[in-house]
Amino acid sequence: MTDIIEKAAMALGGGLVALGIVGLGVVELLAGKPYGAAPLTNEAGAVLATPAVDPAVRTGLVLAGLVVLGLYGAYTAATAEATGEEQGTAADTMAD
DSSP states (O other), X not given: OHHHHHHHHHXXXXXXXXXXXIIHHHHHHHHOSOOSSSOEEOTTOOEEEOOSSOHHHHHHHHHHHHHHHHHHHHHXXXXXXXXXXXXXXXXXXXXX
């Protein structure tokens, strides 16, 4: 059961982060210039161009992925404490 939860959390969290950064970054590149997160305006204040994907969407995807990974980390720490498992450090294993 733990393996399924681990794989699902890693896939979901990593997938959301990768989609928000790489996937939508490629969409922005394919859409063409401007590449900035803010709308491009002229001196009169008229909007000339806007980003293809709203920056709030990209930020939301990345933050959702980080939240999933953070919750998985908290779950792993809580279950390790509850079962009494403890990971040794490299110095502990070398001393044996």
